[in-house]
Each structure stands twice: as structure tokens, then as C-alpha cells.
Amino acid sequence: MGEFVGGALLGAAFGILLEAVVDATKKATSFKSHLKQIKSILEKIAPIINTTDKLNKELDRPKEETDGLLEILKQGKEVVLKCTQVRKWQYHRKVYYDGKLDDLYKSLHDYFQFVMQAQQTRDGLQTLLELKRLSERGGRGYEPLVVPFFGSSATPGAPPAYTVGLDLPLMELKMDLFKDGASVIVLSAPGGCGKTTLAKMLFADEEVQGKFKKNIFFVTVSKTHDFKVIVRKLLQKSHKEAEFVNDGEAKDQLEQFFSQSGLDPILLVLDDVWPGSESLVEKFKFQLPNYKVLVTSRSAIRRFDSVHRLKTLDDDDAMTLFRHFAFPHDGSSDIPDRLVKQIVKGCKGVRLALEVIGSSLRRQPLEVWRDKAMELAEGVSISDNVELLNCLKSSLEALDSKLKECYMDLGSFPEDQRIPAAALIDMWVELYNLDEDGVRAMANLHKLSEQNLLNLVLTRKDASELDGFYDEHFVTQHDILRELVIYQNQSNSEHIEHRSRLFVEISGRDFPNWWSERNTQHINARLLSISTDETFTSNWCNMQPSEVEVLVLNFQSKRYMLPQFMEKMDKLKVLIITNNGFFHTELGNFPLVGYLSNLKRLRLEHVSIPPLTTLHPRNLQKISLVMCNIGKAFNNSFIKISDGMPNLVEIDIAYCDDFVKLPDGLCDILPLKKLNISNCHNLSSLPEDIGKLENLEVLRLSSCTDLVEFPDTITNLSKLCCLDISDSLYIIKLPSQIGDLHNLRKLCMRSCTSCELPPSIMNLEHLEEVRCDKETAVSWEPFLPFLKNARITIEEITEDINLNFLLK
Structure with a gap:
């Protein structure tokens, strides 16, 4: 930052912070996304800092007005330096400093949200400087700026007088x-x-x-x-x-x-x-x-x-905008501030919602305000605003029918929760007969993201979409867009039994009216989603969900009883059970899963899993265990998992801290094609029998930091196409005869600089790609002349591992 004035306090502090951010981006790789965001805003405000510093100095203006910014810059430097001392496995410190960096970005953003009237202040300073120079030179006057004419018939009209947050x-x-x-x-x-x-x-x-x-x-x-x-x-x-x-x-x-x-x-x-x-x-x-x-x-x-x-408004700007339209004279009224805040919160930061609802409440009696607040609290914040609803509906009308059907399924997941892309893929593969690897389903997510109907979030920027592995991909959706999905679903059919998808939300004992209207409720929906809070008592109604193909259960309680009506779900293909609470949940009635004769995909998240070996979902093809306690899952030594689930094709295990070894019998599941294990830091060894998995095509053992080496039998996996050991830092060597994996086409080994490559590497004649960091790539250079089809893809060790989703 050589352009800053020497000795200028503000410019010097700014330059020090920017230099610290650039340096930390190279060292503190776990924080790269946050640091890049901070670097971006610093670079954008640099010209203003530079100009302000110079003008303040030349005009001898007091520096007190920039003291607040100076303090932000100094504290920011300390936070950034401390981030470089956080190690990859220190998750709690990682989450803590994620928050600190977010605070730093927000402080910079908020300061310039207001001081950017600093742009006007800067222009004023420039004017003063010109006048001063003219005076010193005996100038004959100052000519005002003439605004050039640029009009045409194609003009947009003046912007609104009030443009807060822009x-x-x-x-x-x-x-x-x-x-x-x-x-x-x-x-x-x-x-x-x-x-x-x-x-x-x-x-x-x-x-x-x-x-x-x-x-x-x-x-x-x-x-x-x-x-x-x-x-x-x-x-x-x-x-x-x-x-x-x-x-x-x-x-x-x-x-x-x-x-x-x-x-x-x-x-x-x-x-x-x-x-x-x-x-x-x-x-x-x-x-x-x-x-x-x-x-x-x-x-x-x-x-x-x-x-x-363009993002939605933050809380302060939303309140300011709402008051402008609701109380146009001086921004004050007799309406209680608590009531105003409740309504503003329901507008979700959407400018049009704030304007329309604020205008509709202008000069209305207190009872009307209270009624609107109650509607918002009941989750109907936009349904009665035709202008806003039509505006949002137009986004759905732009979708083709198949894509719209997929989008409407997003109402299956709770508000303000990240939706795992893998869960959506499981649903869509079975509901809409998409490809088993989820490529088309993932393409749908990208299309919806491009149309701003959802945000596609990667917990790490180098997350691969190859080989159908999407465990690092998540979806977020604005609350109002979620409400629109639910509203559209309800408007398609007033009668519960006629809806193609049914979303049920229960708080405590507050059940929907139809829940208790009949002793038995017949459901024709293909998709059934039930979301409950921590006070729910598992008092299920007697449903007849015989047509349901996908069941999504979202809950927050420490103990959760699976609904008894599950045993009647003869057509159920996908079961997604997700605990959004803080602690692992104990599941009751778990043996009901064994009655699901057509179940193909089972996803369990953040639960303590009862013994799986007592179940016999013989048609199950994929099981996903995410952030689960699985110590009891494979306890029964008399029954092998291969006997109860003989047709498994894919197993995904992620973020399971008590996962120490592969269960007995897993290596007897001969149809298994994909075994994905990631971020299981206590997994220390693989069984010798792993070589029996003769149909295995993908073996992923990424970020398994206790894993040191492979059994030699891994070379028996004759159909293995992809091997991923990225970020498994302590693997010291590959099997000596790894060259026997003649079908291996892709090998991922980022952050494996200590891993020794045996001479048999030269025999991997079908190897097409090695994905690794620069240091690891050096060890591959002697072998490249013998691997004519192979290319090295360099991945910097700068992954953005965002662990916020672990803090549910």
C-alpha cells in the first residue's frame, strides 16, 4: 500500500491490516473465505481512506472523526494475527474466530455504510481544498460543477427518495x-x-x-x-x-x-x-x-x-426503511416499539415487503397493527399482500415444470436451517427418476441458485462435485421464498388428502386442525414432511400414508419417537431423519425402519443410532450417517450388517467422532460400490477384509486424521476408479503394490506431503488425474514420464472449512 501518505495514522493502520490479511490468507487456510471477504472490502475502500487521509492532513482537519475507524483497524489486525495460530483440528477455536472475522467485516461494512456519506464528506473536503488553493493563488473565483445533460426517451426516472441500505x-x-x-x-x-x-x-x-x-x-x-x-x-x-x-x-x-x-x-x-x-x-x-x-x-x-x-437488508436498515413508510413524517408514533420490531422481523429484510406492509399500516389503529403482528407470528407474512406475492410468484413462473416440482420440495426442511444437498438429491433421484449419481439433481440446484431462488453454499471451496459426492454442499433459502413454496402448495389443493406433498409443522401440542378432526387421516401425498420443536410430545395421529414415497422428519428434542404409522408405508423409498437440536437425539421405535420393505435410501443426522443389525431393510441401497453417535450401531456381534442390508451400494459416514473402525460384516456386502468416509478423526485403521469388496469403485477417506496406512489387501479392489485420501495428514505411505489397481483413474491426495509413493505407481496405466497440493506434486514428478495419461491438478491448501453448520 505504497500510495498511502507517509506518517498518516489512518493510512498506516489501514496498510498494516491489509498486509496482515494478505499474509494470513496464505497461512490461516481454514479462514480463507472470511479473509478474502475482508480483503475485498478493504481494497474497495482503499481509495477513500487514501483521499480522506491526504485531505485531512492538508486541510489540518481534526482526526477525531476517524478515531472509530482507527480502532476497528487496530483491533482487526489483532484478530487476524490470532487466526494464523489456529490449527485445522481446533474446531472450537475455528468457530470462535469465524465469528470474530464476521464481526470485523460487519464493523467495516457498517462504518462505511454511514461514513460513505463519507463520499459526500470527501467531495466537500475536495471543494474546500480547491477554494483554499484558489485563495492562496489569488484565484478569481470558483466555477460550480455543471451537471451534463444525458437525457433520452430511454430513461428510468428518478430513484426513490429513500434508498437506505444501498x-x-x-x-x-x-x-x-x-x-x-x-x-x-x-x-x-x-x-x-x-x-x-x-x-x-x-x-x-x-x-x-x-x-x-x-x-x-x-x-x-x-x-x-x-x-x-x-x-x-x-x-x-x-x-x-x-x-x-x-x-x-x-x-x-x-x-x-x-x-x-x-x-x-x-x-x-x-x-x-x-x-x-x-x-x-x-x-x-x-x-x-x-x-x-x-x-x-x-x-x-x-x-x-x-x-x-444484492442482499436483503440487515436489521437496522430494515427498521429504518419500515419506519420511513409506516411513519412518514418524523419516524415516530404511538405504536409500541416492540410491536414494530415484531412486524419488521416478519418482513425478513425484503425491501418490497417492508415498503408494502409499512405503507399498509400507515395511520392504522393499534388493533390493525396487533393483527398484522399475529399474522406474521403465525407464518403468513406475505400471503395477503397481492403485490409482493405476485412479485415472488413470478420467479416460480419462470421455471419449467420439472424444475418447479423440485423447488417446491424445499418446503420439506425447517426455516433458517441449511439443507444438505445430498438429502435433496436422495429425494429427487427417487421422486423424479433422476440418475443415481445425482448429477442432474445437482444441476437443478445450480439452476435454482442462478435464479436466486436459493443459495448454494460450499463448506469448503475446493469441494468436488465429481463421483457424486456432495456432502460438502448445502442449500439455504430466504424465509419468504420458503413461505411462498408452502403457500403455493396449500393453494394447489385445499384438501389435505389431495395434496401431492404435505408439510406439517408442530409446536408442542399445537397440532393442525385436520390432525384431530378424524380418527384416521388418509394421505395421498408422495412427499410427507413433519417438523417439530423441542416441546413436541410425540403424540402422533393415526395416519394412512400409504402413498408416501419420501418421508422427512425434522425435530429438536433429546428423545424422539418415530411415528407408528411408518409401518404402513409400503411405498416408502427415502427416509430422512434430522435432529436440528444441539445434543444427539435418542431414537425410539427405531425397529419400525425394518418394516419398510421398499426403502432404498436412509439418511440419519445428529442422532444416537440404535443397533442397525437388528433391522432388515433388504432393499436398502444407500445409508448416510452424518454427525451421529454410531458406537451402538454395530454392537450386535451375532448379526452382520451384510445380512440385514445385503444390497447396499453406497455408504456415507461423516463427522462421526466415535467412529473408530469399519463394522464387522461390512466387507461382506459385495454389491457395495461407494464407501465415503470423511472427517471421522478417530478412524485409525481399515480391516484386512476390505479387499473383498470386489465391486467397490469409489473409496473416500478424506480428513481422517488418525489413519496412518492401508492394509495391503486394498490392492485387490480391481474395480476401484477413485481413491481420495485428501487431508488425511498422517498417512505415511501408499500400499507397495498400489500399481495393481489397474482401473484407478483418479487419486486425490491434497495435504499428503508425508505420504511415500512406491515404485509400483508407474503401473497405474489408466490413471488420468492426481489432485494434490504443490508440495505433494513434487513427489509425483519422477513418475509422470511413465504415466502418459495422467495430469496433475494443483489444489492450494486454502480450503475454506466452514464448521458453522456443526453448531445446530
């Missing part, structure tokens, strides 16, 4: 807009979050006007669009009537018009571009110098250069 996104967008490269910039967010408002602010910004002058164009695209009509609107600025035979002729005339627009840069804003309109945007790309296209869309159109996601 100053920082505007700054970030301008930074991207003003730098070289990135000819197409996408601003994406769900409907109602302020994309168009931000685009209008950009259009009216003085700095933007100063750069692009009269060459700023704005056009609203919307769902029904015609390229020729859009071009015609743009060419109205030249005061001529334009007619085109086809799109090609329209594009030629538009390019010619832009080419004749003078030496100034050109900015074209395409507002409200609907998903699936990427080809339309492509038509507006021209090879012109200093030409920029800003696209606002509900979809994060990834084929273009730069994508900005």
Missing part, C-alpha cells in the same frame, strides 16, 4: 463499472430486493454521469420482450424513426449508432432481464472501447463477466 452496493457496483474489463455486469437478486432502485441510483449518480456523460442508456426488458422494439427505443435518442426487417439489421443499426456516439464511454442498462434471456443480452455485446452493459435480473447469469448479488 450506498455500499452502489459503491461496489461503481468500482466494478469504472475498472477495465467486464463488459457485461450482472446485478441479481430475488424480486422485491431493490435491483431496479439500485440501477436508477447508478443512472443518476454524479460520478457515473461525469464518466459516461450523455452516453447512458436505460431500457426495461421484462418477460415479454422484442429485440427490435428495445433497439427502437434506444435509437429514439437520435430523433429518428427506426425500422428493421429482422434482429440482425436492428443490431447493425444499434452498433452503428453507438460507434457514432463520440469519444465518451457508453453505459447500457438492461433492467429486469428474465431468466432464460441470456441470448438477448448477447445481442447487445459489441466490440467497442469503454462499452459497458449492466443487466439486472432475478437470475445470476453466470456466462457473463461479473455478477453482483
